[in-house]
Amino acid sequence: MSSILLCSAPLTGHVVPMLAVGKALIETGHSVSILTGNKFARRADSAGITHIPLPPECDFDEHNMEAAFPGRSRRPGPLRSRFDLERIFVASMSAQYRAVERIIESTSVDAVAAENLFMGLIPLLSGSPASRPRVFAICTSPLMCTSIDTAPFGPGFPPSSTRAGRIRNQALNSAFEHGILRAAQSSADRQHQQLTDTPIPDFVLNWPILADETFVLTTESFEYPRSDRDHRLTFSGPILSTSSSDFTPPTWWNDLDGDRPVVLVTQGTLDNGDLNRLMEPTIRGLADQDVLVVATTGGRPISDVSATAENLRVAEFLPYDQLLPKVDVMVTNGGWGGVHYALAHGVPLVVAGTTEDKAEICRRVEISGTGINLRRGTPRARSIATAVRRVLDDKAFRTRAQELQRDLSELSASATIAATIAGASENVTPPSGSQLH
Incomplete structure (x- = not known):
């Protein structure tokens, strides 16, 4: 039996898929814990997953974001996204990493899996693979990673793989990393240097492709084509819950x-x-x-x-x-x-x-x-x-x-991801069918 640590920012849309993966791992005999917000303790317990609370400085209530992050609601869409990356997700990196480090040091962890807005695994990935558990990234949103075929993530620019389009992409990606998102990148780099004595290895939104394997919760035909797609990236399909049997339909x-x-x-x-x-x-x-x-x-x-x-x-x-x-x-x-x-x-x-x-x-x-x-x-x-x-x-x-x-x-995300994590943590080949496109 392997011990698996799941990590998620305290957001329902990110926690729920991680819990589904955890439940699939438990059903195959593994021990699973999840590091996430306090409000998800009951959900974790009901799935048989040990809940570990996030440190208070990186926990928040998604239904009352203005209280935790004053001024956020007054920002229009693109500026709010930049605010979220810098003030919420990147700002949580150090506290998240230290929590993960404490868990790994105090327990026997065979593998760690985090959703893509949990930035606390970036410092862990800077170490030698031999010195850490296997690390998996699960993208519970569109793929944010930089590509020669895509513009920066956020504004919704269309992709382009033409010569002119790639020139545009390169220029925009550089402008975002070194201009619009410079504060977020600088904050991430500063924290990374403090934690590891090394600079951050990549643009902060690219961290999932630094993991040993990366899963994207959609089908490849819904994502933008990327000619430079990493071979460790798998499109596993979404994780969607089903209703309980006691649903009472409305009168209409x-x-x-x-x-x-x-x-x-x-x-x-x-x-x-x-x-x-x-x-x-x-x-x-x-x-x-x-x-x-x-x-x-x-x-x-x-x-x-x-x-x-x-x-x-x-x-x-x-x-x-x-x-x-x-x-x-x-x-x-x-x-x-x-x-x-x-x-x-x-x-x-x-x-x-x-x-x-x-x-x-x-x-x-x-x-x-x-x-x-x-x-x-x-x-x-x-x-x-x-x-x-x-x-x-x-x-x-x-x-x-x-x-x-x-x-x-044709895809079964929770089963596929769980089989891959379990197989890697036990140093065995995952069951047939778990390696997708």
Whole structure:
């Protein structure tokens, strides 16, 4: 039996996939612990995973970010992303690393796996592979690493592998690393020097490809092509939870089986503080359309939805594995999990997001042909309605979404990642089928 340490920043969308990997490892007889925020202790315990709390200086409540990081909410999308990288994730590196170091020194750890916003493994990777456990990176968001074929991660620039495009990419990547993100890179380098007496080995967002193996939680056909892709990088598919068997449908559930196309609109569970950014314009724009609109508030009270319409049905939460087979188009601000739930069910998308990594996710929807990117965080009602109608009328979007659905159905992320980690920690070859594309 091997001992595996999982690490995650205290963000639900990053912790939950790590817990799924941990559960798969436990089911094959391994001992698993997770270093993450205090609020996830109960989830870890219910999965049979030992919870180790993050140090207070790098723990925070994702639902009250303004309290932990004053001024964050006032920054527009791109500036907020830069703020997050510097003030939240890079700033946590030293405390995270020291916590990992204490665990490794006090217990027998055979392998360590971290999601891509947990920067505390960068100093660990600077040492000789013989002097540390095997290290795995799990990208729970689009691949952020620099490539000659892609522009910098964040603004949602399209990729390009033409000669002119690569010149553009090189110039922009340099400008981001040495200009726009210079403070974040300098902070990471300064911490790294203090911890290891050596400079940071690469641009901070490239750290996952320094790991022994790297997993990206999507299918290759949803990511940008990279001619310089590292051979240690595996596209494993997303990790999506299923609903419990005790789901009680709302009274209007049978309306979804009528003749009208069903349009789902959601702002997820985090970026839903202002429903007038996307949900309410969608409701207003589709009010006179021959569709049924289902709005899920992500936990906010139904009464918070002020827009009304005859064709509107509202719920706080609905299980996607039961809802999406009935949906024709999903309108979303581009959360990684929600987009992949839609694609896993062959549902085309209309996306509108600019905060966190959403501009990048929305651009991937556009480039993959699985939906329409409105390229705004607060689109107008008419623009949303026009995009929804186009997706409904042009079957190419659904056809492409169904192609990705088939790709995703052939992948099993938690089993693949768990088998690879377990095999490496025991110095054996992973079971057949665990080495993917």
